[in-house]
Amino acid sequence: MRRAQFAKWLLCAVVLVSRTTSSQDRSAGSPAAELRLRIVSSEPGKSRAVPAVIWLEALSGTPALAFMPQGHYTLLQKNRMFVPRLQVIPVGAVVQFPNADPFFHNVFSLFEGKRFDLGLYEAGSTKSVIFSREGVSYIFCNIHPEMSAVVLALSTPLYAVADANNSFIIRNVPSGDYRLHIWIEGIPQSNLEQKVARLHVISGTVDLGKIVAPISRTESMSHTNKFGNPYTPDPQSVY
DSSP: OHHHHHHHHHHHHHHHHHHHHHTSOOSTTOOOEEEEEEEEESSTTOOOOOOEEEEEEEOTTSOOOOOOOOSOEEOEEETTEEESSEEEEETTOEEEEEBOSSSOEEEEEOSSSOOEEEEEEOTTOEEEEEOOSOEEEEEEESSOTTOEEEEEEESOSOEEEOOTTSEEEEEEEOSEEEEEEEEETTSOHHHHHTTOEEEEEOSEEEEEEEEEEOOOSOSSOOOOOTTSSOOOOOTTOOO
16 A cells, blocks of 8 residues: 555656656756655545655765755753754764753664764763764663654755645755655655655756655654663652
8 A cells, every 4th residue: 555655646646747858948057946745645534744854865977965954953952852853964073062950861873874872971061972874773761762853864965845735845956867865754664765756957947746645643753762662750769
């Protein structure tokens, strides 16, 4: 069912791009394009805003735009939550993990993307991580199972984060050939990467249609601790 839904979206995307760009001026120096896309739940009545990101990978013959770190990137730990819950950063950026709670945290990521374990550190202290490779990093606390976040390191500034209506807009896309990638929380990236679309972009506003996705009803990501075991609540813990 899911494979059919994504296949239907990809066919729609290619057709829409072809129809839109065929009538555009193909001369050099044409205006940049604006790409639009949206996510629709495959379960009627169960739609919710879902963390999701789309981005464009420049293919051979299309100049890649530089995506340089700007300012400081922070994933704050406060009230047993990570803030923000989703952060997109350039590859090579440093992310600070300050502990603003009056107890210990133990931040780790052992799933895809950047793998690290910051160990146990106390209130008021901070640690940092360099995200040196492109990919999705799922961030957790080894003490508090309810804490989760995602850091997506990209090598391109051509990306968009889904808004409250599960819609995306990527503006100022130079003409050329691209591969469109997508990340949706709750769907394995290996499944999504099988559904990437190749786009030939010229100019104007391009509506890529919709993705029909099995959006989860829950906002939390189920996971084990850093040792691969279930979390064991300790009523005596001071953490």
